[in-house]
Structures are given as structure tokens and as C-alpha cells.
Amino acid sequence: MLKKILEIKKFFAKGKKVGFAGQANLTCLAYRDANFYIAHCLEFDIVAQGSTEEEAKKELADLILEQIKFAVEKDIEDTSLFHPAPKKYWDDIRYIKSKRLREEFLKTPPKSESEIINRLDWIPAHAHQ
Numbered sequence: 262m263l264k265k266i267l268e269i270k271k272f273f274a275k276g277k278k279v280g281f282a283g284q285a286n287l288t289c290l291a292y293r294d295a296n297f298y299i300a301h302c303l304e305f306d307i308v309a310q311g312s313t314e315e316e317a318k319k320e321l322a323d324l325i326l327e328q329i330k331f332a333v334e335k336d337i338e339d340t341s342l343f344h345p346a347p348k349k350y351w352d353d354i355r356y357i358k359s360k361r362l363r364e365e366f367l368k369t370p371p372k373s374e375s376e377i378i379n380r381l382d383w384i385p386a387h388a389h390q
Contacts (some may be wrong), residue, residue, distance in 0.1 A: 288354055306346040
């Protein structure tokens with residue numbers, strides 16, 4: 262994995278930014294399916310599998326890096342880079358997140374505004390323009 266990271270950094274050093282400066286996260290599902298684990302990145306609709314959850318996640322990260330590397334190499338527009346997963350998977354994420362938040366907040370209710378602020382996922386307004 263370190264070799265792959267160094268390869269990507271070397272690639273981006275040729276006139277492209279090195280590293281990830283942003284704060285946005287990718288949305289991923291990880292689950293067991295029959296005899297292997299699945300990792301699915303919803304923004305790219307990229308799916309990987311492995312014999313362990315960790316292996317599936319590492320494979321997914323590798324595929325995402327390759328997708329980004331290809332897009333940069335071919336000068337693909339950012340709007341063409343992302344191909345979101347079908348609505349069903351986004352609905353699954355919303356359900357899981359909603360259920361987890363309900364359970365957490367009912368079990369240990371926040372006691373202050375700062376506790377709430379720390380749990381907010383802020384997206385800058387300029388990101389929508």
C-alpha cells in the first residue's frame with residue numbers, strides 16, 4: 262500500500278497538487294456477503310471485495326486512487342469523475358445513519374450546544390455553486 266501511495270504522490274508531483282487538502286469525506290458501505298466482505302464507495306459507485314473487511318477497504322481505496330489518477334491523467338472534468346451509486350444504497354446509508362443517531366442520542370443525550378456543533382457535518386455554501 263505504501264508503494265501505491267508513493268506512486269500516486271509521484272504522479273501528482275508532476276504539476277498537480279500532492280495530498281488531499283479538503284475536508285469532504287467519501288460515503289462508503291462495508292458489509293459481509295456470503296464468503297467475503299464488500300466495500301462500496303457511493304460517490305464513485307466503485308465496489309471492492311476482500312477476505313476481510315480491512316482487505317476490502319484497502320482494495321476500495323486502491324480502486325478510488327486509480328480512478329482519480331486516471332481522471333487527472335486524462336484531464337477529465339470533475340463532473341464526469343463521479344458516478345453515484347443507485348438510490349437504494351444512499352437510502353441504506355440514510356437509514357443506518359438515522360438509526361445510529363437515534364440510538365446514540367437517546368442513550369446519551371447531548372448536554373450542550375458545543376456537543377451538537379461537534380456532531381454537525383458542515384458543507385460550505387460555496388460548495389453548492
